[in-house]
Amino acid sequence: MMTIxxxxxxxxxxxxxxxxxxxxxxxEEAGAAGPLAVRAPHFAPRAKxxxxxYMFGGPSHIDTFDPKPILNRDSGKPxxxxxxxxxxFPRRGGGLIGSPFEFKQHGQSGAWVSELxxxxxxxxxxxxxxxxxxxxxxxxxxxxLEWHTxxxxxxxPAMGSWITYGLGSxxxxxxxxxxxxxxxxxxxxxxxxxxxxxxxxxxxxxxYGDADAKDARFPFIGDGRxxxxxxxxxxxxxxxxSAEHRERVGYESELESRxxxxxxxxxxxxxxxxxxxxxxxxxATRRLYGLDDPITENFGLQCLxxxxxxxxxxxxxxxNSNGWDHHSHLKKEVTEKCAETDKPIAGLLTDLKSRxxxxxxxxxWGGEFGRTPTAENADGRDHNPHGFTMxxxxxxxxxxxxxxxxxxxxxxxxxxxxHFHDLHAxxxxxxxxxxxxxxxxxxxxxxxxxxxxxxxxxxxxA
Amino acid sequence: MxxxxxxxxxxxxxxxxxxxxxxxxxxxxxxxxxRPPTRRETKRSNEFLARYEDAVNxxxxxxxxxxxxxxxxxxxxxxxxxIYVM
Numbered sequence: 335m336m337t338i339x340x341x342x343x344x345x346x347x348x349x350x351x352x353x354x355x356x357x358x359x360x361x362e363e364a365g366a367a368g369p370l371a372v373r374a375p376h377f378a379p380r381a382k383x384x385x386x387x388y389m390f391g392g393p394s395h396i397d398t399f400d401p402k403p404i405l406n407r408d409s410g411k412p413x414x415x416x417x418x419x420x421x422x423f424p425r426r427g428g429g430l431i432g433s434p435f436e437f438k439q440h441g442q443s444g445a446w447v448s449e450l451x452x453x454x455x456x457x458x459x460x461x462x463x464x465x466x467x468x469x470x471x472x473x474x475x476x477x478x479l480e481w482h483t484x485x486x487x488x489x490x491p492a493m494g495s496w497i498t499y500g501l502g503s504x505x506x507x508x509x510x511x512x513x514x515x516x517x518x519x520x521x522x523x524x525x526x527x528x529x530x531x532x533x534x535x536x537x538x539x540x541x542y543g544d545a546d547a548k549d550a551r552f553p554f555i556g557d558g559r560x561x562x563x564x565x566x567x568x569x570x571x572x573x574x575x576s577a578e579h580r581e582r583v584g585y586e587s588e589l590e591s592r593x594x595x596x597x598x599x600x601x602x603x604x605x606x607x608x609x610x611x612x613x614x615x616x617x618a619t620r621r622l623y624g625l626d627d628p629i630t631e632n633f634g635l636q637c638l639x640x641x642x643x644x645x646x647x648x649x650x651x652x653x654n655s656n657g658w659d660h661h662s663h664l665k666k667e668v669t670e671k672c673a674e675t676d677k678p679i680a681g682l683l684t685d686l687k688s689r690x691x692x693x694x695x696x697x698x699w700g701g702e703f704g705r706t707p708t709a710e711n712a713d714g715r716d717h718n719p720h721g722f723t724m725x726x727x728x729x730x731x732x733x734x735x736x737x738x739x740x741x742x743x744x745x746x747x748x749x750x751x752x753h754f755h756d757l758h759a760x761x762x763x764x765x766x767x768x769x770x771x772x773x774x775x776x777x778x779x780x781x782x783x784x785x786x787x788x789x790x791x792x793x794x795x796a
Numbered sequence: 797m798x799x800x801x802x803x804x805x806x807x808x809x810x811x812x813x814x815x816x817x818x819x820x821x822x823x824x825x826x827x828x829x830x831r832p833p834t835r836r837e838t839k840r841s842n843e844f845l846a847r848y849e850d851a852v853n854x855x856x857x858x859x860x861x862x863x864x865x866x867x868x869x870x871x872x873x874x875x876x877x878x879i880y881v882m
Contacts, residue, residue: 554799564851564867568798571844571871578836579876589876596798596874 369534369594370510372502375766380730380796381696382504384497384650384761385640387679389671389701390478390517390543391658394715395723396707396744397433397668400465401446404742405707406432413708413743421706422472422717423661428709430743434665443734450672453680459734460683460692462794463725466738466747469703469754472717474520474659477702480754482525484783491774493758494650495528495535496783499774500767504647507605509538509598512643513652514550514636517543526652530776533591540639543656547635552606555599562603569600609642622681634678641685644695658701662714683727692728696764698757700724707743721747724757730764732796752791759788764795797874807873811865815858820865821845828872841868 396402408414409432421427435448438455445458471477476486483490491499494511503510513526516539526537541550576593580586612620615638623638624630636653643651655675660667679699686692704722705715721740727733738750759769762783769788773780797803814823821841825833833841848864872878 554797564848565798567844567848567851568867568871571840571868572874574840575837575871575875575877588880592876592879599799 368506369532369590370498370503370506370598372504373500375501376768376771377766379764379766381728381764382694383644383648383696384494384765385644385682385695385697386494386650386652387637387675387682387697387699388516388652388654389658389675389699390520390654390656391474391660392477392701392703392705392717392722393658393671394660394664394668395465395704395721395740396715397435397664397705398448398450398672399446399463399723399725400704400740400744401437401448402433402707402740402742402744405430405744408432408743413745415745417706417708417745418472418720420472423710426661426710427706427716428712430707431709431713431715441734443736445734445736450669451676453676457680457683457727460687461725461727462731462733462735462737463723464737464752464757464791464794465721465723465740466749466751467700467704467722467724467754467757468747468751469719472703472719474702474717477717477719478525479521481700481702482521483529484755484758484785484787489524489527489529490781491529491531491535491783492526492537493761493783494526494537494652495531496772497762497765497767498535498649499528499531500762500772501649501765503649505605507598507601508609508643508646508648509602510648511535511537511650512648513537513539514639514654515541515543515545515547515632515656516652516654517656519543530781531774532587534594536591537650537652543654547632547639551610552602555602555606562600565600569596572596605646609646610639612638612642619685622685624677624681627677629673630675630677633675634681637678637682638685641682641689641691644686644691645689659717660705660714661716662711664705664714686728694729696729696731696761697727698724698761699726704744707745718745721745726794730796732794735794737791737793750793753787755784755787756789756791758783760791760794763790798870803870803873807866807869808862810869811862815862815865820861821868824865824869824872828869829877844868844871 408430410429412429435450437446437448440447440455441459443459445463447455469477469480471480471486480486482492498510528535541547623634625634633655640651640653658671686695703717703719706718710716739748741748762769769784773782810827814820817823821838822832845864848867849860852863854860854863
């Protein structure tokens with residue numbers, strides 16, 4: 335009896351001689367060692383890995399890192415210049431609203447930090463604070479995607495995927511790109527997807543936005559009861575079947591990824607419970623990250639896990655703090671979010687430094703945009719992609735730098751402007767990658783994280 | 797996938813259903829992939845069953861075969877051919 339598989343039927347109807355040549359090309363591509371094998375950068379790197387501290391919702395720069403005395407003076411008056419043509423909620427907007435929080439200068443660098451971040455304020459000499467960030471989209475969906483992937487219009491690979499594609503990962507028993515407690519809204523999985531890059535570079539989510547970090551486990555990783563020798567037999571059998579399948583249908587990124595994912599999961603059965611078992615961390619370390627306090631425990635555990643993943647050579651780790659979208663009740667809610675994250679962030683920086691990891695780890699703090707100096711709902715602020723603050727620390731960063739400026743009211747970046755594309759180019763540069771050379775051919779042209787944009791911000795480099 | 801409850805249960809059910817059949821390997825392929833196995837697949841599957849039965853440490857011969865067949869079904873359920881329609 336002649337049999338045609340469900341998969342073969344359409345391909346037999348359409349494929350011609352072209353597919354023969356293709357199978358040769360694809361066999362070469364598939365021939366390389368595992369997809370996460372370490373690859374040499376383009377030039378000597380300043381950082382080996384990245385920890386992204388992502389504040390989902392858009393943290394207010396005006397209330398944290400960018401003091402505006404003139405805004406405070408003019409609080410209640412109308413904005414004295416034209417606002418942007420497109421704003422998120424035009425009918426809820428009001429006049430200027432000053433910050434209720436007190437600012438002080440800190441450290442040798444004299445960086446201004448508000449009373450909301452007392453612990454981070456002690457670290458300013460380790461930070462390069464960029465007060466002139468801007469991006470292109472006033473809504474969460476677009477801006478979150480633009481930060482994560484460089485594009486607010488099309489589905490593109492995430493920055494973490496580009497980085498593991500460029501460099502591989504130093505631990506073959508854990509994923510190269512892990513994101514903890516990431517929200518599933520506003521782009522959801524597209525924010526950590528590999529898109530057209532080989533599927534093995536997909537970010538591996540650990541937990542999700544609304545769940546407690548302490549309940550986050552890699553799913554289906556097994557509980558150690560499975561006998562490894564028996565599973566090995568099964569995986570070898572699966573590998574043989576996949577090899578035959580590959581002979582029939584040619585190279586497929588998804589198939590390669592599935593095979594490598596099964597193998598990675600097999601190895602993770604030993605490695606993942608070990609990395610997630612924090613019982614050996616000292617009481618002092620737990621206190622440093624705020625694990626002894628229910629307010630800081632959730633983000634603190636993510637920060638501690640980030641350090642543990644870094645120690646094990648994971649290339650890109652993202653910690654996510656959700657709920658920074660303060661359209662109203664700004665004073666109460668931004669105070670709460672800062673309280674949840676301040677001590678864990680400072681603890682992470684202290685811990686990385688004392689373990690000698692900060693020099694080779696790039697830490698980035700920020701969200702998808704900042705907030706307006708004008709009021710929304712009387713006591714909140716609207717989205718502001720035109721001017722906001724992010725900061726960097728660690729590998730290759732000029733510590734103690736204060737870069738850029740927004741206008742007197744904090745609405746627009748006006749000096750040393752840094753777009754997401756520029757920061758992306760700079761992050762890749764610090765990792766030893768030229769953002770113009772890190773390309774992937776797809777659908778007839780070469781793609782980059784920065785597409786046709788991006789300038790390395792040399793002033794940020796040590 | 798291979799560690800999930802669902803695959804655990806489904807593969808056990810299929811294994812119990814085909815254990816007493818004349819050619820359980822062919823039955824497994826017909827149930828999971830809706831086609832008979834190729835000669836190469838039959839050979840490889842029988843080798844797999846023999847190796848698994850050797851390794852599994854189960855005194856009861858019926859249960860030993862069922863466990864081995866369950867492992868084979870778990871592999872078939874995890875294969876690309878089962879998971880994707882393309």
